[in-house]
Amino acid sequence: MSRTHRLFQLMQHLRRLSPPVTAQHLACDMDVSLRTVYRDIDALRGLGAVIDGEAGFGFTLIEDATLPPLGFEDDELEALVLGLRDVAVIGDPALAKAAESALVKIQARVPPRQAHRLKHAILDAQRFRRPCPPTIDVGRLRSATWEELCVRFAYSDAAAQQTERTVRPLGIVYLDQNNVLLAWCLLRQDFRTFRLDRMHDLEVTGTSFRPHRVALLRQHLERIRAESCAHDAGGA
Template sequence: MSRTNRLFQLMQALRSGPAPRTSHDLAQDLGVSARTIHRDIDALRGLGAVIDGEAGFGFTLVEDATLPPLGFTDDELEALVLGLREVQLIGDPALFEAAGSALRKLQGRLPPRQSHRLTHAVLTATRFDRPEPPTIAVAALRQATWDERSVDFAYSDVNGAETFRRVNPLSIVYMDRANVLIAWCHLRQDFRIFRLDRMRGMSVTEESFRPNRVPLLREALERIRAERTAKDRESPS
């Protein structure tokens, strides 16, 4: 099998198989060694394919540079505009700028009719009461969450009592009245929810909890849903 054909077959295997695919599984599919798979993954990344993962954890095809850009239906375009405008209302400063930049990029690359539709979209978003602004660099927190790195910060509870926390950040949730972090707290040895406007002096540590973010988040969400269901059952009808 030529290298070109092998790279094509590897892309097909990444597209079709359940993610993430380990190098061992891919090597068996293609009849090559795991070392060859690692070299071919690097080659595909060099050609523009966005492949997440690394040796030992498996690989997932995130973006395929060989596929053409997707077009949008009118409803999809309205949904994108609504979502990006909502981000501008509730997101931190970095997300506000990113949403505006995304809208400008869309407008510059859409066909003329849809570019006009984006400019004069029927749907919009507004909020009279916005969440309290965060007191930390949320962009750094997002990156630490993606990188699965623990973070340190001081936290003030509803009564103003302050504690020092080290947590494994799992997800940032933008809610009606507050933006919050779902995390595993080292101090409490349990899942906790922290308001971003009550966090102070956050720093990213060198401590990694990879590859546990996704299973931890799944467990945290299941816990939250179970607690909510229990409260609903206890509430008088």
Template structure:
């Protein structure tokens, strides 16, 4: 096993434990000496891994993002760049800036030869046939999804019927020509799809909806594999 692969394996081992792991156990699993393990942990810490602990006490990887050098091959870098370019061109300004900043952070931890691959990739995003125009604050919609907050909306359906609703948003689908908000609708008492370009008003409430987002996602995904109860508005 190469050292770069061993470092990635060590990270995976630490990620799989919520509590401190003895250095002896880590060294035995990796089939290395304790001395080598201590050097590897010091290397990962220098590269930004939030590893806490010391010899005799055990080690734990604190939650957070880690992008150690050498973890991407050419195809993975091209996939990251292509995806980030799509987000930068097809989403609202805050998410677009987030994609650009993410690429800058990735570039900062890549060794020179891989950074050149990131800078020089020629995979491009073509122009979209239609520009999606949202009449509501999309960062606020994403915040509602993350924080499991209720949205009060005024919605105009495909027949131009306007209704006022309270919804529990839990997913947002991005397509070239439309964005679709998936939510539990209190008015219809079922999961419904809402095109964001047909949201006339959208107000974020302080109230959290009672069903966890992951449970709503699970319920919605189940409908996609059978007789779907999700209806398009």
């Protein structure tokens, strides 16, 4: 690992972890010696980062010279907190961790009054029924969706009947208390919704369906809304 990359990684750890962060914690996470951590902290300070703390007490990133100040209205900040805390509850493990990391970074970049407001926000997201954990690598699925590449997987329906599906992945949505994939199913030649906790053996095929994802996703969402409205009208 080059020194530049190591300094970048150290900054990322200081932004992400709850302060104060001990040198021992940083050394273990980065697989370097304590002496290297202390030397790199001094190097970052020399580059303009304001890092409070010392050996034995831990370190806190007060000001990051590499990032410009962020300006938010109070309502915008509350919306960010609520949204990120909701992602931390309903997102897949990688997204949940990213949401928590983003909150720490935002807190480090806003003015002190707003940092206090963010840390002690009056808005929160509580879900007493969390979605079932996914049984696939959701990161790979997200990547394939962005790249507009077809994916193949085994799927178990509500009756435990298993089929193999090849689909065009369109989007991942929290829907009716479950995380689901919205897709165009090549087997059924129609839009389908697949729960992430019922998908297995995900494979990215490499077959592109670009540039149709956005248009197909719009159609799929319109159908879901129409079916929801019809259901509500029928129950009225």
